[in-house]
Amino acid sequence: MNPRSILQTEKITKSFGSFVCLSGVTFTINPGDFFVIIVGENGSGKTSLLNIICGLTPPDRGKLLFKGRNTKGKNFSWFTNQGMVRLFQEPRAFEQSSVLDCLLFSHYGEKMPGTLSCLIRPLSYRQQENKAVEKAMSFLRTIGWENKTAALAGELSFGQRKLLALGTALLSNGDFLVLDEPVAGLDQTQIQLAVSLVQQWINARKQQRAALVVTHELEAFQGVASHALRLQNGIIARDEDA
Amino acid sequence: MNYLIHLIFMFCIMSLLTISLDLFVGHLGILSLAHSVFWAAGAYGTGMCLLHLGWPFPMALLAGILLSIVLSQTIAISAYRLRHDAIILATLSLLMISLDLLKNLRSLTGGLDGLIGIPAPSWGGLAISNPLLQTVQAAAFLIVAVFLRNRIIYSPLGRGMHAFRDDPLSAVGLGVRPIRVFPYAAALSAALAAVAGALYATNASYLNPTTFNQDQAILLLVMVLIGGAGSKYGPLLGALILILLPEAFRMIGISSAQVGAIQQIFIGLCLITFAGFRPRGLWGGYRFK
Amino acid sequence: MDLDTYFIEVIKNCLFQASLIFLLGIGFSFNYRTTRVFHIALGIPFVAGGYITYLVITIFNINEPLAYSFGAMSGFFIGILIDRTVYYWLDKREASSSLRLVASLGVYFVGAGLFALIFGNRMRVITNGESSSWKWNGVIITTDDIIYIGSALIVALCLSIVLKRSKLGLRLQAGADNPQLFQALGYRLVVIRMIAVGLGSAVAGWAGALESARNGIDPYAGLPIVIMGAVACILGGNSFVTGPLAGALILGMARTLTTQIFSDRWINTVSYLILFLLVWRDPRGVIGSRFGEDRE
Numbered sequence: 109m110n111p112r113s114i115l116q117t118e119k120i121t122k123s124f125g126s127f128v129c130l131s132g133v134t135f136t137i138n139p140g141d142f143f144v145i146i147v148g149e150n151g152s153g154k155t156s157l158l159n160i161i162c163g164l165t166p167p168d169r170g171k172l173l174f175k176g177r178n179t180k181g182k183n184f185s186w187f188t189n190q191g192m193v194r195l196f197q198e199p200r201a202f203e204q205s206s207v208l209d210c211l212l213f214s215h216y217g218e219k220m221p222g223t224l225s226c227l228i229r230p231l232s233y234r235q236q237e238n239k240a241v242e243k244a245m246s247f248l249r250t251i252g253w254e255n256k257t258a259a260l261a262g263e264l265s266f267g268q269r270k271l272l273a274l275g276t277a278l279l280s281n282g283d284f285l286v287l288d289e290p291v292a293g294l295d296q297t298q299i300q301l302a303v304s305l306v307q308q309w310i311n312a313r314k315q316q317r318a319a320l321v322v323t324h325e326l327e328a329f330q331g332v333a334s335h336a337l338r339l340q341n342g343i344i345a346r347d348e349d350a
Numbered sequence: 351m352n353y354l355i356h357l358i359f360m361f362c363i364m365s366l367l368t369i370s371l372d373l374f375v376g377h378l379g380i381l382s383l384a385h386s387v388f389w390a391a392g393a394y395g396t397g398m399c400l401l402h403l404g405w406p407f408p409m410a411l412l413a414g415i416l417l418s419i420v421l422s423q424t425i426a427i428s429a430y431r432l433r434h435d436a437i438i439l440a441t442l443s444l445l446m447i448s449l450d451l452l453k454n455l456r457s458l459t460g461g462l463d464g465l466i467g468i469p470a471p472s473w474g475g476l477a478i479s480n481p482l483l484q485t486v487q488a489a490a491f492l493i494v495a496v497f498l499r500n501r502i503i504y505s506p507l508g509r510g511m512h513a514f515r516d517d518p519l520s521a522v523g524l525g526v527r528p529i530r531v532f533p534y535a536a537a538l539s540a541a542l543a544a545v546a547g548a549l550y551a552t553n554a555s556y557l558n559p560t561t562f563n564q565d566q567a568i569l570l571l572v573m574v575l576i577g578g579a580g581s582k583y584g585p586l587l588g589a590l591i592l593i594l595l596p597e598a599f600r601m602i603g604i605s606s607a608q609v610g611a612i613q614q615i616f617i618g619l620c621l622i623t624f625a626g627f628r629p630r631g632l633w634g635g636y637r638f639k
Numbered sequence: 640m641d642l643d644t645y646f647i648e649v650i651k652n653c654l655f656q657a658s659l660i661f662l663l664g665i666g667f668s669f670n671y672r673t674t675r676v677f678h679i680a681l682g683i684p685f686v687a688g689g690y691i692t693y694l695v696i697t698i699f700n701i702n703e704p705l706a707y708s709f710g711a712m713s714g715f716f717i718g719i720l721i722d723r724t725v726y727y728w729l730d731k732r733e734a735s736s737s738l739r740l741v742a743s744l745g746v747y748f749v750g751a752g753l754f755a756l757i758f759g760n761r762m763r764v765i766t767n768g769e770s771s772s773w774k775w776n777g778v779i780i781t782t783d784d785i786i787y788i789g790s791a792l793i794v795a796l797c798l799s800i801v802l803k804r805s806k807l808g809l810r811l812q813a814g815a816d817n818p819q820l821f822q823a824l825g826y827r828l829v830v831i832r833m834i835a836v837g838l839g840s841a842v843a844g845w846a847g848a849l850e851s852a853r854n855g856i857d858p859y860a861g862l863p864i865v866i867m868g869a870v871a872c873i874l875g876g877n878s879f880v881t882g883p884l885a886g887a888l889i890l891g892m893a894r895t896l897t898t899q900i901f902s903d904r905w906i907n908t909v910s911y912l913i914l915f916l917l918v919w920r921d922p923r924g925v926i927g928s929r930f931g932e933d934r935e
Contacts, residue, residue: 184522184523185522185527188522188523188524188525189525189527191525193523193524193525194523195523196520196523200517200519200520200523201516201517201520202512202513202516202517202520202521203516203517204512204516204580204636204637205509205512205513205516209509209512210513212506212509213506213509213510213512213513213521213524213526214524216506216509216510217524217525217526218525218526218527218530220506220507220509220510220526220530221505221506221507222534223502223507223534223537223538226501226502226505226506226507226508227498227501227502229501229505237506240506273520276520276524277524280524280525281525282524282525
C-alpha cells in the first residue's frame with residue numbers, strides 16, 4: 109500500500125443477498141490524478157462503489173484507505189472532514205440560497221467565523237468576507253455568471269445547477285473530489301467548461317489534490333484523464349489508457 | 351390609552367419571540383414546538399433570581415438567558431439527528447416535560463399558584479416601573495434583536511444555517527459539521543426568547559405555567575408560518591396580525607366569550623391554507639417542502 | 640395490603656390506564672398506516688364522539704351502550720370527512736410530511752374552535768351516569784374499570800379477527816403496506832383508505848363516548864390523548880393492533896408505577912419522557928422506520 113496515495117481500495121466486495129454487486133475492486137488514486145471509472149449498464153455497481161468510497165455504506169470485504177488511514181467504521185462525515193467532497197448525480201444545490209451564498213458557504217466550510225465575530229464584525233472578519241467574495245466572483249466570471257449572483261439556486265436550469273454544485277466543490281476546502289456523472293445532462297460547452305475547471309483545480313495543487321470521476325462517457329475526459337478503469341458487473345474489467 | 355400601550359408591549363414581546371423562533375423555523379427549517387420552553391426559562395429564571403435571590407435586574411436577566419441557552423442545546427442536538435416530523439415530536443415532548451416541571455416544582459416556581467410579586471426591572475437605580483417606560487424598553491430590545499438577527503443571517507453562520515436547512519447532506523458533503531452551526535443558532539434563538547421572558551415577567555409581575563403551554567407554543571409557530579418564515583419582517587407581521595385579531599373580532603361585535611373560539615378557527619384555517627397553498631407565508635420567505 | 644392484592648391492583652390500574660390509550664392508538668395506527676399523516680386531528684372524532692354521546696344521553700335519554708355507538712358513528716363520518724377533504728387535497732399537492740402535520744394541527748384547531756363555539760369551553764358532564772363498585776381479592780373494581788377495559792378488549796378482539804380472517808382485513812394490510820402495488824393489482828385504494836380511516840376514527844369516537852359518559856368532555860380533550868395514542872404506536876411498533884396494544888400496555892404500566900412510586904402529578908412527564916427517548920433513539924425518523932416488521 110502506498111502511504112502517499114489519496115485513496116486505495118483493495119479487493120472491495122459488496123453483496124445484497126445473493127446478488128454480488130462489487131467483487132475484488134482494487135485501485136489506487138495518487139495526488140495529481142484525474143481518475144476516471146467508466147461504468148456500464150445499470151447494475152455495474154457504480155452507486156455501491158461510490159457509497160463505499162464515501163463511507164455511506166460499509167464493504168462486506170476488502171480494505172479502503174483514505175490518505176493512508178484505515179476507514180473501517182468511519183462515516184460520511186469523517187470522510188468529508190478529511191477533505192473528501194462528493195458531488196451527487198442529481199445536482200444538489202442549496203435551493204433557496206443565492207448563487208453567491210452557495211459559493212461563499214463552501215468557501216468557508218468548517219473555517220467559518222464564530223458567532224461573536226459574525227455579530228461584532230471586526231476588521232479581520234470583514235477582510236475574510238471580502239476575500240471570500242472575491243474568490244467566488246472570480247469563479248463566476250470564469251463561467252460568465254457575474255450577473256447571476258442573486259439568482260436562487262433552485263431557479264437555475266439542470267445544467268446550471270450542476271455547474272453551481274461543481275463550483276461549490278471546487279471552492280471548498282476539500283482536496284479529493286468524488287464526482288458522480290459530472291457531465292451528464294450538460295450541453296457541449298458546459299461539458300468542456302466543467303472538465304477544464306476540474307483539471308485546472310487539480311493542477312493548481314498537484315501534490316495534494318485529485319479527482320475521481322464515475323461516468324458513462326469516457327469521451328468527455330479523453331486527453332485529460334490520467335487513468336481510466338472500466339467497471340462492469342461489479343468487476344474492474346480492464347485498465348484503459350486515457 | 352393604557353390598553354393601547356399594553357398592546358404595543360405585547361407586540362414587542364411576541365415579535366421578540368417570533369424573530370427568535372424564526373431562526374429555527376425559517377433559517378434552520380425546523381418546526382419547533384419548544385419555543386415556549388426558552389420563553390419560560392427566561393421568565394422564570396429572571397423572576398426567581400429577582401424574587402428569591404434579590405439579584406439586580408441585569409444579573410437576573412443574564413441568568414435567565416443562560417438557563418435558556420443551556421436548555422436550547424437539547425434541541426440543537428436533537429435537530430441535526432432527527433428527521434423533520436420527529437423533531438416536532440421531540441420539541442413537543444420537551445415542552446410538556448418542562449410544563450410539568452413548572453407545575454410540580456412548587457417550592458421553586460410556585461406551581462399552579464404561580465410566581466407572585468416579581469419586581470419591575472431596574473437599571474443601576476433607574477426603575478422601569480411605568481408601563482410606558484417598559485414598552486419603550488421592550489421596543490428598544492426588539493430593535494436590537496432585529497439588528498442582531500440580520501447580522502447573523504447575512505453572515506457565514508447564517509449561510510451555514512441556510513445550507514443545513516436546504517440540504518443537510520450537501521452541507522456535510524462540503525465538510526461542515528452540524529455542530530459548527532446548530533448549537534450557536536439555537537443559543538442565539540434561546541437568548542432572544544429569554545429576553546422576551548424576562549421583560550414579560552417583570553411587566554406582569556406574576557407568572558403561571560399555563561402562560562407557556564402548548565397552545566401558546568403553537569400560536570407562536572402559527573405567527574411565524576403565516577407571516578413568512580425566513581423572511582425579513584414576516585415574523586413581525588405574523589405577530590401583529592395575531593395580536594390584533596382578537597381586537598378586530600371584538601370590533602365587529604363578537605362577544606369576548608366567543609373571541610377565543612373564533613380565533614382558534616381562524617388560526618386553524620390559516621394553517622391549512624398555509625400547508626396547502628402558501629408555504630411561504632404572507633411576506634414570502636422560506637418555502638416549506 | 641398483601642402482595643397478591645397489591646399486584647392485582649397494579650395490573651388492574653395498568654389495564655385501566657392502557658385502555659383509553661390503546662383505543663386512541665388503534666385510531667392513530669389505522670389512520671397513519673393508510674394516509675401517512677401524523678393525525679393530530681384524530682382528537683376531533685374523539686371529541687365529536689364525546690359530545691354526540693353527551694347529547695343523546697342528556698336530551699334523548701338513550702342508554703349508555705347505544706349512546707357509545709352514536710359516538711362511534713359520528714367519529715367514523717368525521718374522520719372520513721377530514722381525510723377526503725384536507726388530506727386528500729394535500730396528497731394531490733404532494734405536500735411533505737411536515738406540511739401534512741401542520742395541516743392536521745390546523746384541522747384540530749378548527750374543530751376545537753367549532754366545539755367551543757357550539758358547546759362552550761367548560762366541561763360537559765353527564766350527571767346521571769351510573770357507577771358501582773365491587774371488591775375482588777381485596778381490590779376495588781368499578782364500573783369505569785369494566786367499561787374501559789372491556790371496550791379495549793372487545794375492540795382488540797374484533798379488529799384482530801377482521802384483520803386476520805377476513806378479505807377486508809387482508810386488503811387493509813396490503814393497502815397499508817404497499818399502496819402502489821395494491822392499486823396496480825386492480826384494487827381500489829381510495830375505498831380501503833376510507834374504510835381504514837373510518838374504522839380508526841370510529842374507535843376514537845367510541846373512546847370519546849366513554850370519556851364523555853364517565854368523566855366528561857371539553858373541546859380541548861382531544862390533543863393530549865391523541866399524543867398518548869401516537870406514543871403507544873411508536874413504542875409498540877408499526878402495526879394495526881398489536882403495536883398499539885403493546886405500546887399502550889407499556890405506557891399504562893409506566894404511568895401506574897409512576898403513581899405508585901412517586902405521584903400521579905408526574906404521569907404525563909413520564910409519558911413524554913418516553914416519547915422523547917423513543918424519538919431520540921431512532922434518528923431515521925418516527926413511525927416510518929419500522930414498516931413491515933409486525934404482522935397481525
